[in-house]
Amino acid sequence: MKKQLHLLLLLLSTAVFAQQKQVVTSIDTTKNKIGAEFKLSIKTTVDTSAKVIFPKLRNVGALEVIQSYPVDTVKMEGRYELIKKYGLTQFDSGRYVIPSIKIFINSKPFMTDSLLVEVANVQVDTLKQKMFDIKDIAPANNPIGGWWKYVLIVALILGIGAFIYWFVKKRQEKKLKEEIYKTPIEKATSLLDTLEKKELWQKGEVKAYYSELTDIARNYIEEAIEIPAMESTTSELIQGLRAASVKKKMTLSQEIIENLERVLKQADLVKFAKSKPLDFEITEDRNKIQKVILTLDNSIPVEIPVEEDMLLNEAQRQKQIQIQLRKQRNKRIVTAVVSVVFLLAATTTFFIVTKGFDYVKDNIIGHPTKELLEGEWVKSEYGNPGIVIETPKVLRRVDLTKTLPKNGMALIKEMQSFAYGSVLDRFYVLVSTLKFKAETQIDLSKSMDGALQSLEAQGAQNMIVKQEDFETKEGVKGMKAYGTFSQVDSDNKTTAKMYYEALLFSQEGGLQQILLFHEEGDKYGNEIAERVLNAVELKQASK
Template sequence: MKLKFYIFLFLLPVFVFAQQKQITTSIDTLKKPLGSEFKLSVKAVVKPTQSVVFPKLKNIGPLEVIESYPIDTIKKEDQYELIKKYGLTQFDSGKYTVPSIKILIDKKPFLTDSISIEVAAVKVDTLQQKMYDIKDIIPVKEGWGNWWKYLLGLVIIALVGLGIYFFIKKRQKKHIEEEVYKTPIEKATSLLNNLEKKELWQKGEIKEYYSELTDIARNYIEEAIEVPAMESTTSELIVALQAASVKKKMTLTPETVSNLERVLRQADLVKFAKSKPLDFEITEDRNKIQKAILTLDKAIPQDVVNEEEDILNEAQRQKQIQAQLKKKQKQRILITIVSVVALLFVTTGFFIVTKGFAYVKDNVLGHPSKELLEGEWVKSAYGNPAVQIETPKVLKRVDISKVLPKEGLALIKEMQNFAYGSLFDNFYLMVSTAKYKSTPNANGEEEQPNIDLNKALEVSLKYTEAQGAKNMIVKQEDFQTKEGIQGIKGYGTFTFLNENTKTSTKMYYEILMFSQDGGLQQIALYHEEGDMYANQMSERILASVELQKAQN
């Protein structure tokens, strides 16, 4: 007997450990007013080497998860306690069951315990609390979605285009100003003044300064005296200048030629021998060039020009200038357009390489289904028996009685239909409700008709075919709402033929059918097959379906 007792004591810790649950579930209270938060706690007891995954949930059964709290970790001896809390709420009073949820420990599933709770209605003292009439329905304004992104993109493109345009205009204006001087001396004087404004030698750019200075002098000599100064060496230029002065009967002093030659040779030393003149020498060289140009200009014999011919030449010159300006303006516009288009192509190409073509198509070019999915959704009830549903846009009342068979309409007491879009669009949603006429039974009593959901689904599919659906594939399964209301679901694909555009589109559809107290409730979804954003919308819409009983 003692031996058995010792064996039992020895094995007792083993039994206790084997019976200890790894997952325990608790809730802060079993009853709260509607809209209040229930805190569901899930505790996992694991070893340090084990991994635990708590699910990310938007809903737990009929309750909405309004807060997913961080995991608390408590170390106890050689084990860890991981506690995950979910904040739950419900806005309809009644008794609900928080169902089991799946927790993964080392990738093995463990289920939590289900818990029954009660959401109590809020009592209103109508004697103390003032009551107000229900407000009229306020129409929902159509939103522009992410309009600001497109506006920002257009502004950036416009700014880039304007920047390119004015940059080119400034460059061309400078170039045109260089081309339209009336005389060579006017051009040379203006270029000398512009050179001083640049302050090149003050910035240490002596070589560039001398290069521009001598180019101005050589250009003047080539244009005014008709000597090939730009291609000549300094020695060749001086010889050619002296020969031209004799030929043109120009009076040049030896000092003028000597000063010009000295500055040209100084420039050669700066450019090729890396000589660095002092500041006062640079100033003197600049003055010598200017004086030499003015002296040369005065020495050139002036031809007698007819006044009328001079006026005609000036008018012709102005006409050429205007024509040149117009040509340059067209070039600026063309270059700007090409630059902006090139920028768009480069940007688009960058996103295609880094993000993929689907990203560019959906986020840069735009995707109607994506805009609907990411827009502001609306939750509302439609028809009688009412269907409460969350949708990307408010559904509008439509009349489909003209396309339904007359024998079917004769059995309907009341029918309401609401829709968004059409089969011509990327996404089509319709909610329909109907109440059927009661019929007398053998005892003469009125009783509600027994609605065959399978036949109702057939009627709905015939309506779809009447709208242009061809080659329809039909699958069917049972469907249950989160409140436990049983119905059927028809789904599949068909080819939609658009008679207006003579095109065909492969479509996917889902149709839910429910029957309550002689009333029929239907939700139909249609969208292009393979549209992942439309698939996500369909899942969200169907998950939001809540049904109400018919009101007599």
């Protein structure tokens, strides 16, 4: 009976344990080299209708997620076995705990097991590895050759835009001068002169010549005598002209009408029957058209216009000219702007293709931290105990007393803080010094924790902290903390991942602190941070 009872309890405990182990955690190796990948596997077996949610992770504890693999699904006896893998890595040696990860099965949370892994240094055998001398400093390869060349490129593009504007303006003014005439005879005479200057028939373009020649005559008849000459056939035009001459009491000879009809028919033969008149015939036809136009103009009865009508017509003409001028000016502006935009886009595309988008973004569009790095730096001493530091900009005095607890302020005799930017900017430098009222045993580790907690209180989230000893070039020892945090701007609803470095030094009766952070992955921010921290000099506290 006792054996049966023990067997029953064993089966029950096994069933309970199986229920608790619905999520199984494993890793391919517990020891790896710096930068190598750990593959963390999470496995669960569920019904086919179950909904399983694996989290999207950027970091797991102190390890960075470099790859989130797709979920493997295996069907087993009416159930699904789901396996989710994460690729993890770490670039600092040491032992790290992979904490529990929460997954949801049918909206119910389950926790994975925590694991301990070790990251080992890569051993370098200097006896077998060939060593090389340090190379000399090489000048930066700048194919553009300085900022003035960017200005030259922009000036050149703007100059091209201005030239296009001027060219279009001249063309429009010439066209406007050709188009605006006071009388139909003035227009016809000017167009005939222009036609002769083109020398179309001399170049073999007889069809184009006759087409323009007859269009000039037809257009004059339509405007001056007011009959639909442009849409009429040759016979319709001659018939309409005879009727108009009677109606308007025009004294036209039969010869003039016959000459006009002869030239129009000749033009029809050239245009539609591919006839090729001789050179002297072409000249005669041109002279006939000119004589017809002049005779028609002289035969039109002259009506003496009323002075008011003359003024009205002139006012309308001037108004029409102004409207055309405005349209042409707007067209010139649009043409010039489009040309400049096109050239800028073409230039930008060229640099993107040849140099890459990062080059264009940093050197043409502009990069805030790059401008800081390449600007004129300032070396100055701040606070007491003094900190001599070189920064891209002068640090401004700020008041941080409100961020400290009241019981802490009671111990402080003097506090001075100087900063560039704010904790919501993508680049921030802070120098702070403290003097205590009485001799105080300073624990750098606790002081560093307090400084980072103050940063968290100002909006830093998901902070990863690594600490190590730090020594200035003068041999002053202190503590360094570095890592990443999420910068959340609730006003603008933006989030950025920042990289920070903090230095802390203690003196008798004093504390010196330097904090610097920038956006993670910003190479210019990294160079600024390295230059700032390498130039730190510490002064003794004055009484």
